[in-house]
Amino acid sequence: MTDTRYLVHGVFWDGPPALSAASDGGRPVLRLQHLSGGFTEMTLDAGTRLGFRVADGAKHCLGHTRVFSAAERRHFPCPDSAGAVRGSQCETCQLADDTRLIHDFHRGGRVPAGLRDYLMQPHWLYVATFANGASKIGTASQPRKWNRLAEQGAVVARYVALAGDGRVVRILEDLATGELGFAQQVRGAAKAAALTDPGPGVELDLLNRRRAEDVRTLLARTAVGGFAVVDEQWIRPAQAAPLCAGAARHAYPHGMVGGSHGFTLGALCGSHGLARLDGSELDFVVNLGLLKGRLVEPGEYSSQVPAVQEALF
Numbered sequence: 686m687t688d689t690r691y692l693v694h695g696v697f698w699d700g701p702p703a704l705s706a707a708s709d710g711g712r713p714v715l716r717l718q719h720l721s722g723g724f725t726e727m728t729l730d731a732g733t734r735l736g737f738r739v740a741d742g743a744k745h746c747l748g749h750t751r752v753f754s755a756a757e758r759r760h761f762p763c764p765d766s767a768g769a770v771r772g773s774q775c776e777t778c779q780l781a782d783d784t785r786l787i788h789d790f791h792r793g794g795r796v797p798a799g800l801r802d803y804l805m806q807p808h809w810l811y812v813a814t815f816a817n818g819a820s821k822i823g824t825a826s827q828p829r830k831w832n833r834l835a836e837q838g839a840v841v842a843r844y845v846a847l848a849g850d851g852r853v854v855r856i857l858e859d860l861a862t863g864e865l866g867f868a869q870q871v872r873g874a875a876k877a878a879a880l881t882d883p884g885p886g887v888e889l890d891l892l893n894r895r896r897a898e899d900v901r902t903l904l905a906r907t908a909v910g911g912f913a914v915v916d917e918q919w920i921r922p923a924q925a926a927p928l929c930a931g932a933a934r935h936a937y938p939h940g941m942v943g944g945s946h947g948f949t950l951g952a953l954c955g956s957h958g959l960a961r962l963d964g965s966e967l968d969f970v971v972n973l974g975l976l977k978g979r980l981v982e983p984g985e986y987s988s989q990v991p992a993v994q995e996a997l998f
């Protein structure tokens with residue numbers, strides 16, 4: 686009998702950027718790994734039907750990545766089919782993963798030649814603001830300039846600097862974090878919660894503009910070289926617009942550690958979907974990022990509608 690279970694790697698936005706706020710971009714997919722090796726993808730366009738059963742309660746190791754050059758990297762499945770102990774990896778895969786060294790490179794850490802090649806390409810520094818007004822500072826390599834922000838689920842974002850390489854950009858990132866009190870991470874759970882009651886678009890844009898200006902002002906007087914200050918707005922993909930607009934909606938009522946799930950996707954912001962359940966007129970925000978490392982079995986399933994819908998209001 687063929688195994689119909691897949692290991693979820695997460696939501697990826699690897700397609701071409703949105704060209705205007707009215708255009709879709711990134712061709713988002715849920716990436717699934719066959720247990721026999723190889724990958725398949727489920728597109729996450731508006732109107733997509735997602736149905737699956739979470740096959741066990743465990744979180745599985747997603748393997749590791751080797752970086753061979755700026756353009757070439759390769760994924761290796763977990764040799765032991767182990768459970769994930771930290772993040773989405775077992776200890777062996779975590780140690781074998783080249784990308785874990787990225788964060789120490791600008792502090793003088795040694796890196797393999799392929800990763801060095803990747804890190805020495807131009808990188809962008811950005812300020813992203815999420816639906817609750819929380820802002821973070823972050824970096825994106827030149828080829829991932831747009832996609833990185835789409836994956837993050839930013840509601841508004843601006844690029845503030847273009848650095849000659851990935852070392853300089855992380856020095857700038859640390860500088861802004863220390864001087865201006867930025868977060869470098871906003872947790873997925875916080876992003877999902879924020880999308881159930883997003884702030885007004887005009888306010889979020891103003892907030893982002895101010896935070897971006899703060900960074901530019903800081904960068905204008907730093908002694909660090911090797912970068913140019915820029916002022917460029919990130920274009921949010923049209924798929925995210927319905928989620929970023931204020932509306933009555935609720936957190937998805939089921940956990941992702943088990944059970945069966947099925948719903949129609951109405952919009953997507955980062956890895957957060959707007960889910961319409963069968964037999965309900967309500968919209969729910971579902972964090973598809975929670976499926977990362979889970980073993981799922983696709984099928985014709987339907988999520989249970991919460992018994993007393995009124996109680997949600």
Ligand SMILES: [Zn+2]
Binds near residue numbers: 748762778
């Ligand atoms: Zn592993």
